[in-house]
Amino acid sequence: MTQPPDTTPATGHEVIHAYLRTLDNSPGVYRMLDTQSRVLYVGKARALKKRVANYAKPMGHSPRIARMIRETATMMFLTTRTETEALLLEQNLIKQLKPRYNVLLRDDKSFPNILVTRDHAFPQIMKHRGAKTAKGDYFGPFASAGAVNRTLNQLQRVFLLRNCTDATFESRTRPCLLYQIKRCSAPCTGQISAADYAASVNDAMRFLKGDSTELQVQLATQMTQAAEAMEFERAAALRDRIRALTNVQSAQGINPRGVREADVIALHMEGGQACVQVFFIRANQNWGNKDYYPRIGPDIEPPEVLEAFLGQFYDQKDPPPQLILSHMIDNADLMIDALSQKLGRKVEILVPQRGEKAELIDGALRNARESLARRMAEGQAQTKLLEGLADAFTLEAPPQRVEVYDNSHIQGTDAVGAMIVAGPDGFLKSQYRKFNIRGTDLTPGDDFGMMKEVLTRRFQRLLKEDPDRESASWPDLLLIDGGAGQVSAVKQIMDDLGIDDIPFIGVAKGIDRDQGKEEFHRPGHRPTALQRNDPVLYFIQRLRDEAHRFAIGAHRAKRAKAVSATPLDDITGVGAARKRALLAHFGSAKAVARADLADLRAVDGVNEALAQKIYDHFHERG
Known part of the structure; x- marks a missing residue:
């Protein structure tokens, strides 16, 4: 009997070897993709052909790289004029694509x-x-x-x-x-x-x-x-x-005399996890520190972790003139060139061995070591809580992503829906989302209608962006603030969307709305409760309270914005400065609306064209 041809896409070092015929030794960036066209890894190269030739060898790779090569089905290449450009492009693509095998900085908010x-x-x-x-x-x-x-x-x-x-x-x-x-x-x-x-x-x-x-x-x-x-x-x-x-x-504590302006960056790795501690030294003063926990592989070395961290950390931030590191990175010359271009002056990278700078690194390393130890201990406790959550509600497995939903409004006005996310690493604040309630046919204060809109928008987007559920964006469990009515409404929403495999639980206040007497509602089950001293109950309360805090904060921000809004906000070309100038000149938005062209032109920063636009805006309204 004739066997059907094997249509499984080829992968591995032989696939990579085939690309060598089309490559030269230009600098650039390469991407390795799997059979589903998902990006596995983004890397830079001083000479693309030489770098790819290393991956084409069948032996001599670390377990992580060998596994990545086995999964590679296709590659993509972009050449650049210089290796510095390749470094910058590599870090941009890593932040955008979040490849599985790259070091990834997961928390990258701006600083005040x-x-x-x-x-x-x-x-x-x-x-x-x-x-x-x-x-x-x-x-x-x-x-x-x-x-x-x-x-x-x-x-x-x-x-x-x-x-x-x-x-x-x-x-x-x-x-x-x-x-x-x-x-x-x-x-x-x-x-x-x-x-x-x-x-x-x-x-x-x-x-x-x-x-x-x-x-x-x-x-x-x-x-x-x-x-x-x-x-x-x-x-x-x-x-x-x-x-x-x-x-x-x-x-102020640490105020180094010999370090005027620098970032002190120390890395500690243990148990397949990493902590990077950053101290900000400005004007010979310690302006605080922050810890980061980049995603790393099991066999990655400190220089590679720090190099990836620096590239992603300073992607949207100006570096100081001096970076004091715990480990020297592999491509220090490239990083210095890239950061110096960004700052517009020379940036120095050094790994001190003695003196005040070495003492700063020792302090940062100690903080990194202690922070990682706390995080690992908290992670173990969090894992036990998730296991307890699965046992308490007979889930198939401990949830890796729990989404908690809540609404906030005042008699239906400035309504906002909120979603928070928790997992084995605790609260994932970068995954939080707020939803401005858009429904015009909702009755003020209709919590069921608001929840329906929020969940519909959330899961319609998931179905559109990731219908095969290949990413980690799909939740394993939903917690809803509410009782039987809320749970019934959520079941109808999920049935309408054709989603029947994500469990959800309604968390309702119990008798006298007393914390500790919460009742839990699930489709097809009688309401249940947990013992008052059960750690899982405290865990659920923390999740619900965090969702409530986030929802109230989003609602207050929306309400504050609405309070300060004026008809001037609807006029293109009138920004914050011109809005202040108009209000200071006329006293109120109503007075601006009644002003004639000559008066508008008299305001500082308002030229003839803008004065005409403002005048037409109000008079077209009638």
């Missing part, structure tokens, strides 16, 4: 800065995150919002700078509470002159630039002069400022 505004006679000091579009001086990055808030509180205590918005500033008729507790000099009501306030701003900026010692000497001289001139009130104020400044410096 301190902004001292420059578009007001009395500058405001504030926290800023995102693009640096506002006029002013930026200081950072800080490791976290908490680090920024602590520094802002210290600056307020020492320099008495305002943190209120311009609108609040203009509307004040008497000093606020911050003035009473000596956290602000109340420029809004004329308690300080513009010249004296400007001096305080300059002193604060000097402190942020690292000139705190010189600043203290100068303040001490001024205090002595004030005392000799018998200006005792001024001398006392300067004394208080010096004391506060001393307290700030003593509370």
Whole structure:
């Protein structure tokens, strides 16, 4: 009997070898794909043909690389002019495609800065995150919002700078509470002159630039002069400022004298996991630290992990002039070239062996080691909780991805749906999603209708983007805030979508809405409860409370945006600065709507064309 031809796509080193005929030794980036065209690995090469030839050899590979070669069915190539361009393209593709065999930085949020505004006679000091579009001086990055808030509180205590918005500033008729507790000099009501306030701003900026010692000497001289001139009130104020400044410096901890501006980056690997600890040193001051847990393979070496981390970490961030590392990376010259181009000045990479810099690395390594140990312990506890969740509700296996849904609104207004995600690594905040409720036919406060819209949008998108469920985006369990009615509505939604293999549980408050008496509802089952001291019950409560927190936060943000909205937001060409200028000039959006062309043209930043557009916008509305 004749056997049918084998139609299984070829894979392995022989497939890779076939590409050698079409390659030269240009620099570039290559992609290795499996039989389903999923990207397995993205790499760069100084010479593409030489690099691919290494993969074409049947022997001599680590287990991870050998497994990747066996799965490779096709390859893709992009040549570049230089190897530095190849490095940058490689990191962009890794972040975009998230290949299975690459080191992947999983948490890459932007960092906050301190902004001292420059578009007001009395500058405001504030926290800023995102693009640096506002006029002013930026200081950072800080490791976290908490680090920024602590520094802002210290600056307020020492320099008495305002943190209120311009609108609040203009509307004040008497000093606020911050003035009473000596956290602000109340420029809004004329308690300080513009010249004296400007001096305080300059002193604060000097402190942020690292000139705190010189600043203290100068303040001490001024205090002595004030005392000799018998200006005792001024001398006392300067004394208080010096004391506060001393307290700030003593509370900052590590303040390296020989390192003005650098990132200290240390890697610790253990048990197939990695922790990268980053300390931010700016103006000879420690501005906080943050830990990262990149996804790595079982046989990957520290230089490769750090090189991948640096490329992805600084993809959307400006590097400092100096990077102090725990391990030297393989392609340091390329990384230096790429980061120097990004910064516009020379970037130095070093691995210190002695002195103050080595002490900084030792401290960062200790933090990385301790952070990874805590994470591994927490991961073991999380795994046990997921196993307990499976046992409590007779699931086929411990869920690897739990999605929890909740809604938030006030009598139906500014309604927002929220989804949080948890798994063996705890809360996966990068996977959280919020849903602005769009349904126009919903009755205000219709929680069933809101949940239907959220789940329909969520799973219709999953069915469209990943119908074969090949990614990790599909949940293993849904938790819904609600009882039998919510569960019934969810079952109807899932049946309509043809999804019948994802379990879901409704979490309802029990008698007297008492926490600890929750009832759990599932289709085809009677309501059940867990013992009050059951760790699984506490776990479910934490999941529900996190979803509730995220939903309320999203709702408050939406409501705040709606409160500050004006008809000017609908006019293209009128951004935040021109909106402020128009409101300051006319006093209100209604007054802008009634203004004639001549008055509109008189506003700073509004040219004749924009004035006509604003005028037409309001008059077309009738």
